[in-house]
Amino acid sequence: MAMLFLLLTAGAAATAQMPPARDAAASLPNPRTGELFEREPALKAWALRFYDGNDDGWLTAFEAQRAADAFRDLADSDRDGRVTTTEYRAAVAFVQARY
Numbered sequence: 885m886a887m888l889f890l891l892l893t894a895g896a897a898a899t900a901q902m903p904p905a906r907d908a909a910a911s912l913p914n915p916r917t918g919e920l921f922e923r924e925p926a927l928k929a930w931a932l933r934f935y936d937g938n939d940d941g942w943l944t945a946f947e948a949q950r951a952a953d954a955f956r957d958l959a960d961s962d963r964d965g966r967v968t969t970t971e972y973r974a975a976v977a978f979v980q981a982r983y
């Protein structure tokens with residue numbers, strides 16, 4: 885539980901402090917981003933709840949990219965810029981438990 889709390893705290897802080905666009909390349913939508921959410925229903929529900937900007941029940945490429953960026957920040961608990969399988973699983977479990 886302590887790990888999950890740290891994960892939440894780090895993720896929330898990182899999201900709050902994250903500049904709108906870190907760099908131009910990162911802000912371009914990745915066509916494969918949607919796969920992250922299609923593969924994991926809990927993540928899709930989370931993404932729709934917080935990143936469906938126009939509330940139409942669908943994630944556009946831009947909405948999905950914002951959600952994926954936020955998820956990566958949340959999942960990357962050691963802040964090394966990469967999400968390992970372990971970090972990914974922990975973050976999915978966190979999203980499932982919390983949302």
Ligand SMILES: [Ca+2]
Nearest residue numbers: 936938940942
């Ligand atoms: Ca939408």
Ligand SMILES: [Ca+2]
Nearest residue numbers: 960962964966
């Ligand atoms: Ca990491």
